[in-house]
Amino acid sequence: GAVVSQHPSWVICKSGTSVKIECRSLDFQATTMFWYRQFPKQSLMLMATSNEGSKATYEQGVEKDKFLINHASLTLSTLTVTSAHPEDSSFYICSAIGREMEKLFFGSGTQLSVL
């Protein structure tokens, strides 16, 4: 099956720093990538939809200036959490889909802890 690689798996950072998370489709061209956030014992919440070469579409309540998404190529999307604060600590997961594919493929997730 298709493979989506997400990096890093976990990151610990100080409050106020920025953190970049990468999501790569390794064996297909991802026309659309999705970014989710999951707090403990809660559901995956869609943050934004990212189409290659265009601006991301953010869900209601997600600050686009805080969560910067770049989908510059068909195999890479990045999520940058700017000026991270402890309340941003969460599990972030990406998923991707390519043309003529029938289902999403998920990255392995990134656990972000902001001190």
Next chain:
Amino acid sequence: RKEVEQDPGPFNVPEGATVAFNCTYSNSASQSFFWYRQDCRKEPKLLMSVYSSGNEDGRFTAQLNRASQYISLLIRDSKLSDSATYLCVVAASGTYKYIFGTGTRLKVLA
């Protein structure tokens, strides 16, 4: 009301038991339905798609009732390895914008 609702559990069952999870969704335009399994701090993994006619995959059976906007998952002969959180997922027609339920935690006990 949440778009996709599930009983969070936990469901603690002995090995070999049969357990059923339910899920309701609010958007009648939903066209795609799935059950995913998620282990702690891991990505969700597709367990099975859910079709109107119902479908079975080994010990797992999924049912869809469009009229009641209700989805179910039945697990027979539970194994210890079935312990996980089971996520109900719904998507509207023509979109891969998945809406996840909060998940139902299952713990299979030896």
